[in-house]
Amino acid sequence: MEMFPKFPAPPNTVNHKTVLEVIExxxxxxxxxxxxxxxxxxIGFKLREADSFCASLVLLQPREGGDEGGMSIEEKAKMVLDDVVDKLPDQFDMEDIRSRIDDLTPYVMVAIQESERMNLLLSEMKRSLAELDLGLKGDLTMTAPMESFVDGVPSGWTRLAYHSLRPLGSWLANLLQRVGQLSEWTADLGVPKVVWLSGLFNPQSFLTAVMQTTA
Known part of the structure; x- marks a missing residue:
């Protein structure tokens, strides 16, 4: 008899102390x-534990100091807005990328899909930043999503992005790294020598491409 899979129960002849020793x-x-x-x-349990742990670490990160203490929400938002707009990369030219395709390999398909998803995210970022700018100028009423932009990554962005618990500054830096990898990949549309898997929207699609080309 087994107490649970691959662990046989101690013999019935042993005493309670021996049973405890066997178990321990x-x-x-x-x-x-x-x-x-x-x-x-x-796996699901460990992922939830990891998410909870990372969220706790993010909450423990110190806020940036400086002269922001007496700033209004609008002033803080304007400061963040200007910084993000200055760093926001251009969208990928999908027409140009497709015109340079000689062989539609599984790797090229992944590059196209990743670029299209990145364009959706960058487009939403550009749209919401323009909306926030109008709100700060008084042309639009400031909404809760606009105000939340000061303290974190807007929900409209996270909905189109990848799972991340980073604060806005770190999130933006990470985004630029992801765009950089895609820019190098789509420059020649070859098989990348090194791939930052977690820097993709859908890492599984690249692994599938590897299996398709090596089968």
């Missing part, structure tokens, strides 16, 4: 199977 010394690590769960249940 030989019991394998707990697994989802031991509780009748699917093996992938542990």
């Amino acid at each position: 010394e030989t019991m394998p690590p707990e697994t989802p199977l031991a509780f009748g769960l699917h093996p992938n249940a542990e």
Whole structure:
């Protein structure tokens, strides 16, 4: 008889103390199977724990000091707006990229899909920044999403982006790195020698391309 998969129960002839010793010394690590769960249940649990841990770290990060203490929400938003607009990269020229395709390989397909998704994100960023600018000028009423822009990444951006718990400044720097990788990739549309997988919207699509080309 097994207490749970791959762990036999101690003989009925041993006493309680021996049973405890056997359990403490030989019991394998707990697994989802031991509780009748699917093996992938542990993966979801660990991901949620990691997300919670990262969120706690973000909350512990010190706010930037300086002369912002007496600034109004509008003044802070204007400062952040100007900084983001200055750094916002151009969208990818999909017509130019497609015109240079000689062979529509799985890798090229991934590059196109990633560029299109990045364009959607950059387009929404440009639109919402223009809207915020109008709000700050008094041409539009300041809304809650506009005000939240001061303290974090707008929900309209995260909806089109990738999972991230970074604060706005770090998030933007990370975005620029992702754009940089895509820019290098789409410059020649070849097979990249090195790929930053977590810098893709859909890393699985690149792994699928690898399997398709090596099958």
